[in-house]
Amino acid sequence: MAIENLHNFLHDYFSAHHCTLSSDSDGVLHVQLTEEMDRALMNRPFYWHYIKKIGQPGQPMELTFITNHSKRDNKGEWIHFGSPRLQQITSHLKQNEQHTKLFQKMTNEQKTALFPWLVINMKISYRGKQKRDEMVSIGLQLINGAMQLDMMETLKNIPLQTTISDYCYTISPIIKPKSGYYRIEKVLEGYIHEQSHDWADDSIKTMNEEISLLKHFYRTDDGDRDKEMNKEIEEIKNRYDPYITFEPINGGLIYLAQ
Structure with missing residues (x-):
């Protein structure tokens, strides 16, 4: 998958965890971690134990991630599919945030139907003489079966929350999530079949x-x-x-x- 997709994945990941993105351009991402994310990713338990013991707020680390291959020699951390840092991030997602249920935030005062989408972020791993991974985000509407690739890009522009807004109601799925997951797998199988091997x-x-x-x-x-x-x-x-x-x-x- 293109490097831009990995970059977008990192952008979405840190934004969703309320980290400040001080700069984001041309494959270079500057991230100010929150305390929670510093604890999850930076392996500094003794630092945080000491800081809390003396009653200080502590200072989460600021990181620079580089996904642009032409800038991998710049100051920062070169991150790519298969890198230990990316494996750490995907492990954190799997362990802590594998499933969610969210609703689009609505501000109007008219009755509004909300339609269910099954959204899956999938890692495809190619193994052989060389190893390669790619991240794919797919959304499947569970009423009419419409499917959308790069779903996380779409969701980036939609305000979401864990509770349903006033005047909104949900439409019950016609396609069961389990069946929807199998449909997504079939699409991915077709995507792989069309590639050069x-x-x-x-x-x-x-x-x-x-x-x-x-x-x-x-x-x-x-x-x-x-x-x-x-x-x-x-x-x-x-x-x-x-x-x-x-x-x-x-x-x-x-x-x-x-």
Whole structure:
């Protein structure tokens, strides 16, 4: 997925956790953490224990994240798919905020119907000779089945809250969330099917070459040697045999006006 999508993911993540984004341009994001996010990401338990013990408010850290490859040598933290920091962030989401239920904030005084959307943020992992991850955000309207990609981009411009506004009411889903999730998986399968899979072909080629080379060195009728060879072949297959997995990072039901 394009670097801009990773950048937007980070922007949305820190904004949703009430961090101040002092600067955001050209793949460089300056973030002032809150105390909660400092505790979650910066591994400073002794600092916070000491600060609270002496009765001081403490100073959460300010970070600079770089997603633009051409600026990776700038002062800041280079973050990319597969980087430890991104894995830490997705783990934090999975552990603490995997499911949510939100309503569009409405200020009018007319009866307004809110329609249910199933929103899933999914990580697609490509594994083989090379490893790659991408984040995909999809929304499925649970009344008419309409589907929207980059759903988090749309939600960024819609005020949301945990309680329903006055004069609003919800429409009950026609499509059950479980069925909706399967629909999203089918769309992702189609998305993957349409991609070029040269990476997988290259991985299989390398795997077969290494297995052939290994067999060349194990030309023997010794049963014990065959057992050892088969073990090494299995290790090669585990390393190179290509596969793709989906992993939901988080999601929820979002009720939106038509």
